[in-house]
Every structure is written in C-alpha cells, then in structure tokens.
Amino acid sequence: MEFEPVIGLEVHAQLKTESKIFCGCSTRFGAAPNTQVCPVCLGMPGVLPVLNKKVVAYALRMALATDCEIVRQNRFARKNYFYPDLPKGYQISQYELPIALHGHVNITLADGSTKRIGLTRIHMEEDAGKLIHDPDRPVSRVDLNRTGTPLLEIVSEPDIRSPEEAGAYLRQVRAILRYLDISDGNMEEGSFRCDANISVRPKGSDQLGTRTELKNLNSFKHVESALAYEIKRQAEVLAGGGEVAQETRLWDSAKNRTTSMRGKEEAHDYRYFPDPDLVPLVIDEAWIEEVRAGLPELPDKRKARFIESYALPEYDAKVLTSSRELADYFEDCAKQVKNPKMAANWVMGDLLGLLNAEGKEIDASPVSAAQLAELLRLMEDRLISGRIAKTVFEEMVKSGKPAGRIVEEKGLVQVTDESAITDAVDRVLADNPGEVEKYRAGKTKLFGFFVGQVMKETKGKANPQIVNRLLKERL
Ligand code: ADP
Ligand code: MG
Ligand code: ZN
Numbered sequence: 245m246e247f248e249p250v251i252g253l254e255v256h257a258q259l260k261t262e263s264k265i266f267c268g269c270s271t272r273f274g275a276a277p278n279t280q281v282c283p284v285c286l287g288m289p290g291v292l293p294v295l296n297k298k299v300v301a302y303a304l305r306m307a308l309a310t311d312c313e314i315v316r317q318n319r320f321a322r323k324n325y326f327y328p329d330l331p332k333g334y335q336i337s338q339y340e341l342p343i344a345l346h347g348h349v350n351i352t353l354a355d356g357s358t359k360r361i362g363l364t365r366i367h368m369e370e371d372a373g374k375l376i377h378d379p380d381r382p383v384s385r386v387d388l389n390r391t392g393t394p395l396l397e398i399v400s401e402p403d404i405r406s407p408e409e410a411g412a413y414l415r416q417v418r419a420i421l422r423y424l425d426i427s428d429g430n431m432e433e434g435s436f437r438c439d440a441n442i443s444v445r446p447k448g449s450d451q452l453g454t455r456t457e458l459k460n461l462n463s464f465k466h467v468e469s470a471l472a473y474e475i476k477r478q479a480e481v482l483a484g485g486g487e488v489a490q491e492t493r494l495w496d497s498a499k500n501r502t503t504s505m506r507g508k509e510e511a512h513d514y515r516y517f518p519d520p521d522l523v524p525l526v527i528d529e530a531w532i533e534e535v536r537a538g539l540p541e542l543p544d545k546r547k548a549r550f551i552e553s554y555a556l557p558e559y560d561a562k563v564l565t566s567s568r569e570l571a572d573y574f575e576d577c578a579k580q581v582k583n584p585k586m587a588a589n590w591v592m593g594d595l596l597g598l599l600n601a602e603g604k605e606i607d608a609s610p611v612s613a614a615q616l617a618e619l620l621r622l623m624e625d626r627l628i629s630g631r632i633a634k635t636v637f638e639e640m641v642k643s644g645k646p647a648g649r650i651v652e653e654k655g656l657v658q659v660t661d662e663s664a665i666t667d668a669v670d671r672v673l674a675d676n677p678g679e680v681e682k683y684r685a686g687k688t689k690l691f692g693f694f695v696g697q698v699m700k701e702t703k704g705k706a707n708p709q710i711v712n713r714l715l716k717e718r719l
Pocket of ligand 2: 254439457
C-alpha cells in the first residue's frame with residue numbers, strides 16, 4: 245500500500261519587544277541568570293499582569309500579513325501545567341478566542357508552482373524560562389530571564405505533504421516575520437521554534453491518521469530529517485498491521501531517529517480557562533487600519549515586483565527576496581547599474597557564495613551594495629572584463645578598497661586598443677603553428693585555447709569581444 249504524509253506545523257516565534265509581555269522586565273538576551281525578573285514574571289502570589297501593547301501590535305502585523313481574520317474581542321487563557329521554569333504553575337496563553345484565525349501562507353514548490361498553506365490560528369502567549377542541565381552532576385539550574393518573553397504561536401492546517409514543503413513553509417513564515425521586523429527568527433538561538441505534527445494515511449484517503457508530535461527541532465535540516473524518518477517509521481508500523489501511538493517524540497540528531505518522549509496530552513488535560521486577571525482584549529477598526537497602513541512590502545509582492553521591474557527569472561526573484569536585507573541589498577545595487585540581471589547573478593553567485601563560505605549574513609557583507617555596483621559599472625563601461633572583475637572582487641573582499649582604486653593601482657584597465665591586441669594575437673598564432681594547422685583542418689574546438697593564450701599574453705586585460713573578432717579574422 246502507498247502512504248501519503250500529512251503534516252501540520254506549530255511555530256513559536258519570540259517577538260522583538262524590549263520588555264516582556266506582562267511586566268516591564270527587559271527581554272535582552274544573554275544577561276546573567278535571573279537578573280531580568282520581577283514579582284510578576286517570578287509568579288509571586290497577588291501580582292497582576294499588565295499587557296504590553298506592542299505585543300498586540302506585532303501580533304496584528306503578522307495576522308494581517310497572512311490574511312487572517314482578526315478576532316475583535318479575544319482573550320487570554322490559563323494553560324495549567326507544572327514546570328520548574330514556569331513558576332506560576334500555568335502559562336498565560338490564548339485558547340478559544342485567539343487574536344487571529346484562518347489565514348494562509350504561500351510557498352513555492354520545487355517545480356516553481358505556488359501552494360497555499362492554511363493557518364488555523366495565531367495567538368499570543370508568554371514563554372517559559374530555561375533549565376540548564378549540568379553535564380557533570382545530577383543538577384539542573386533554573387534561569388527565569390526568559391520567563392514572560394512574548395511569543396506568537398502560529399498553527400498551520402494539516403496542509404503540508406512532504407518534508408520539503410515543511411521546510412519551504414517554515415522559511416516563508418520566518419521571512420514574513422523578518423520582513424515585518426517583529427522577530428529575529430533565529431532557529432539556532434531558539435527565537436523561532438517548531439513542533440511538527442505528522443501522520444500518514446493510505447494514498448487517496450481523506451481521513452486523518454493518528455499523528456505524532458516531533459519536538460527538539462532546532463534547525464530546518466532537523467525538521468526535514470525528522471519528518472522523513474517519521475514518515476518511514478509510521479508507514480512501516482501501518483504496513484505491518486500495527487497502530488501508530490499518539491505521542492510526543494524527540495528528534496535525536498546524533499542517532500538520526502525519533503524516540504518516544506511521552507504520551508500526547510489532550511487539550512482538556514491543561515484545564516484551560518479564561519484568565520481572570522486580564523480583561524478581554526478589544527481591537528477596534530482604527531487600530532487594525534493603522535497597522536495595515538504600516539505594513540511593509542511582503543516577500544510575495546516583492547518577488548512579483550522583482551520579476552516585473554527588473555525582468556528577473558522566477559528563481560532569481562525567489563532567492564533575492566528570501567530576506568528583506570538581501571532584497572534591499574540587491575535592489576540598492578540594481579538601481580545603480582544598467583543591467584539588473586547581471587547584478588542578480590553577482591549577488592546570488594559571487595557574493596552569496598562568499599558569505600555562505602564564511603557563515604555570514606548579508607548585513608555583514610564586506611562589500612556594500614554601492615561598492616558592488618561600482619564594480620559592475622566598470623564592467624558595463626568595458627573598462628574591465630568579466631574575468632578581471634572576479635579578481636577585483638576578491639581583492640575588494642580582502643582589502644576593503646573600492647573597485648576603481650584596485651583597477652587603477654594594479655593597472656587592470658581593459659585593453660581596447662586594437663593594435664596592442666593584434667600584436668598579442670599574432671604572437672600567439674606564431675608560437676603555436678601546430679594548433680593553427682589543426683584548427684584550420686577542422687578542429688574548431690581549439691578556438692577557446694587561442695582565446696586563453698591571448699588573455700594570458702595580455703594578463704587578462706584584453707577586451708574579449710575584440711580578441712574573438714581578431715582571432716576569427718586571422719584564423
Ligand atoms: P495541539 O496543540 O494539541 O498540538 P492542535 O489541534 O493545535 O493540537 O494541532 C496542532 C497541529 O497538528 C496543527 O498544525 C494541525 O494542523 C496538526 N494536526 C492535527 N491533526 C493532525 C494529523 N492527524 N496529522 C498531521 N497533523 C495534524
Ligand atoms: Mg502541539
Ligand atoms: Zn518581570
């Protein structure tokens with residue numbers, strides 16, 4: 245029997261507010277343990293939470309960016325469970341009235357087509373603290389600095405059908421959060437976390453199978469590997485006549501497998517009830533319109549505009565709009581040159597190649613958009629060849645000097661003087677009589693060899709069009 249995977253993802257994104265969701269403590273990362281706490285986030289008896297307005301504004305941004313309906317009167321609920329890093333004994337979250345419902349996110353599939361993934365809901369909640377387990381002694385430490393940091397939980401419909409789609413969905417959600425400037429979306433640092441729900445069912449069935457929930461997924465690669473493993477495992481269980489147990493499983497990235505962590509809780513286990521300390525949150529039309537008016541251009545729109553106004557292929561536009569910073573960089577560069585496609589090639593090829601190799605993000609690029617544009621203009625003005633441009637680029641990265649200065653200092657200006665190039669061509673032909681004979685006898689593949697020799701003679705500075713023309717004439 246053939247099985248089809250069904251996947252729904254829950255994303256927890258930390259919001260970039262300066263203070264926590266229900267108190268004035270700082271959310272700054274990296275402070276000494278338990279120095280950013282107060283009676284409210286420590287869960288002392290008798291304290292009262294006060295909602296941070298910016299958290300709501302950020303939630304509205306995400307809700308509008310994903311075409312959700314805003315629940316005009318929503319409210320907070322207590323989700324009761326005990327953890328050492330959750331000192332109140334309950335988490336303030338939202339339950340039956342979340343701030344937003346029924347949105348969607350578009351993803352691009354490998355074949356270039358677009359698929360719409362439904363969003364069930366988006367809600368606001370507080371984060372728990374952190375347990376730090378001592379590797380040497382049976383001791384765990386509790387750091388409550390993170391307790392009360394605002395989170396958005398974004399829950400997808402079970403619309404995802406493969407690990408690759410799950411990866412594309414997560415990247416798109418993260419890109420939207422970053423475009424909106426409301427979350428860092430950093431998976432490794434835990435500001436963007438994902439639980440993956442997965443079941444399999446016989447192909448063609450419209451019933452949902454029993455799901456497992458995968459946790460401990462702290463990179464896109466882990467999400468995809470864990471899902472692939474789990475699809476295979478569940479299909480084997482079903483094919484063998486067994487039943488999949490509804491449970492929470494952990495991804496073990498060292499052993500490349502999932503293992504059972506605990507039986508899955510049901511919602512009623514949490515004894516949700518409306519938090520009596522917080523009044524219902526009423527959102528008026530004026531606020532929604534104000535937030536809507538402040539939304540930036542989002543990835544889908546920007547991609548369409550790049551295709552339209554810079555005549556870029558779909559693929560280039562997708563890569564270049566994958567983050568707001570990269571899109572800004574490209575656009576800044578493209579506006580300063582004649583040929584935007586050439587700018588796209590350089591940004592995606594040379595520049596991203598370099599940044600990836602050094603594990604850097606675009607904002608840490610050693611070459612600014614204006615500096616790259618200067619290099620591209622030297623090429624467009626035929627002052628340097630494409631080959632020399634690569635050398636100049638390397639030098640720009642190393643020395644931080646502008647392209648023009650490197651070209652000048654190293655005497656790299658392209659030779660367009662025909663007589664100088666003619667001399668080099670003649671020398672090459674005279675030095676290689678054997679190759680000339682073979683070429684004339686029909687081995688035309690040798691043309692590239694001659695071009696290479698002339699370039700060597702001229703130290704890469706000869707204008708390639710002139711070299712080609714002169715060689716053709718002579719041969
Ligand atoms: P919980 O909060 O208990 O995990 P939810 O009802 O909020 O439960 O569902 C969480 C996620 O599980 C959603 O993304 C949903 O799409 C997904 N999901 C629900 N049922 C299935 C299923 N049978 N197979 C795969 N995913 C599922
Ligand atoms: Mg869940
Ligand atoms: Zn506090």
